[in-house]
Amino acid sequence: MLIVDPTDPTPIYAQIARAIRAEIAGGRLAIGAKLPTVRQLALTLRVNVNTVAKVYSQLERAGVLSARRGVGTFVREPGETSSAKPSAPERERMLHQLTERLLADAHAAGITLDDIIRQLESRRT
Amino acid sequence: MLIVDPTDPTPIYAQIARAIRAEIAGGRLAIGAKLPTVRQLALTLRVNVNTVAKVYSQLERAGVLSARRGVGTFVREPGETSSAKPSAPERERMLHQLTERLLADAHAAGITLDDIIRQLESRRT
Amino acid sequence: MLIVDPTDPTPIYAQIARAIRAEIAGGRLAIGAKLPTVRQLALTLRVNVNTVAKVYSQLERAGVLSARRGVGTFVREPGETSSAKPSAPERERMLHQLTERLLADAHAAGITLDDIIRQLESRRT
Amino acid sequence: MLIVDPTDPTPIYAQIARAIRAEIAGGRLAIGAKLPTVRQLALTLRVNVNTVAKVYSQLERAGVLSARRGVGTFVREPGETSSAKPSAPERERMLHQLTERLLADAHAAGITLDDIIRQLESRRT
DNA sequence: GTGGTCTAGACCACG
DNA sequence: GTGGTCTAGACCACA
16 A cells, blocks of 8 residues: 655655655555555555655654654644644635645646546545 | 645756646747746746756756757647657556555645545546 | 763763753853764764764754754754743643752752752753 | 653663652652552553563662562662762763753754743743 | 654765 | 765664
8 A cells, every 4th residue: 555656756765654654645545544654654664664754753742643662653643732733714815725735736737637536535544 | 827846856857857747738938939938937936047957958968858958948849859759658657656646745744645536537528 | 060970870861962952041052052073072082973863953943952964063942933831820730839849859969958949050051 | 751762763762661660869759668469550550561561670689679579579778789960970971971961852842942041941940 | 663863974956 | 075875794782
């Protein structure tokens, strides 16, 4: 499920972080779910342990994950941290901007809105 | 129109290249249209001149742009040199990458999958 | 001015981050000021380059610093980032808690309130 | 009273040890007073039993506590075993460390040096 | 065994 | 030259 694309200029650690956030947003990683261990994920992705550790640590700092030494890393429930979500109008603006960018890039690649919606639906749960 | 997000871990040159390709595919930059000079664009984006120059020469090598000495840089017509449409697996890869980025950024902004799908549905027309 | 205390159980990178924040809070590092380069500071502190890089990168993510490739790292002005400072009553609560902890630890070490205030004054500017 | 901050990069065992020393120095734990059992404290702090056990045995080795088999752990009277008061340079080091931590944490919370000094002045009595 | 820190050293992106 | 990423491998904190 988590994959790294070597042709993507995005740094590996950012790709992994992005993928994890996407899994959470899609509901495939539920709140409280245990992530693979640092070593395990590094092995799976054929990536250095430190790289994965960096991702986990950044996501923890961002309030997305919660790491417990000797136990594992888990998906944190939002609100547990005081990360002050943006306001509703702010979110609306962001949403609009994100879809704008998405549609522009999709169109450039010959991808249709239907393709996207189908893909998003399939990522649910 | 073109914007660069310095907080995005994607390298700046990649962001610019992607944005230009999207502008062209979206028709906002027509075939034959003149692009801003390297210096001009660098100034607008508050980015180093070399960075923009690199993007232009890269896109020229890819057959997307055509630079004419002392005149300027222009959008080349697709066909001969530029590989026609992306292949199906290529499009699949892009689709995956785009939705992943979308979901991740949305998650970071506190936006849910449902919000996104609702927004996209409303754009279907 | 920046020093690392090997007898402190706090990790080195946290000590450095703490020291930088303290310098900023005390006004010795003004907004917009340039910090030593990663390599330079590493040399000064006799610490690995990556350790310093980690600190800078974390503080950048926290909105405290702003790194510009090929240029250097600078103190960012607060508010440039949307890091949503805690509310006034929340800050009041924090302030009270911080001084409580401070006085407890100080008393345990035989340090008086006057010592502390003198030290703080001397850190100003 | 005793609290552990999991977001503090300081190792948990160090946080606990420091807190206990502060309780004693502050008189909230009198000489001869019985400390909670290892299990009890671990439960309260939501920390592993081994971690607390390590702290107790470390403080016992330092002459701060005295464990009596089957009875409990107690605050030892200072003097013979425990090194009397910290030396001047030791206090200087502590003072520096405490103010550094204070300034850094305050900065992170958006509290200024002036706020702190005002608060401390008001406690002078 | 699980996450965290640190070092050493290579190579890349950017100016 | 300046910051950023990645690897490899050692050792520590905690369960």
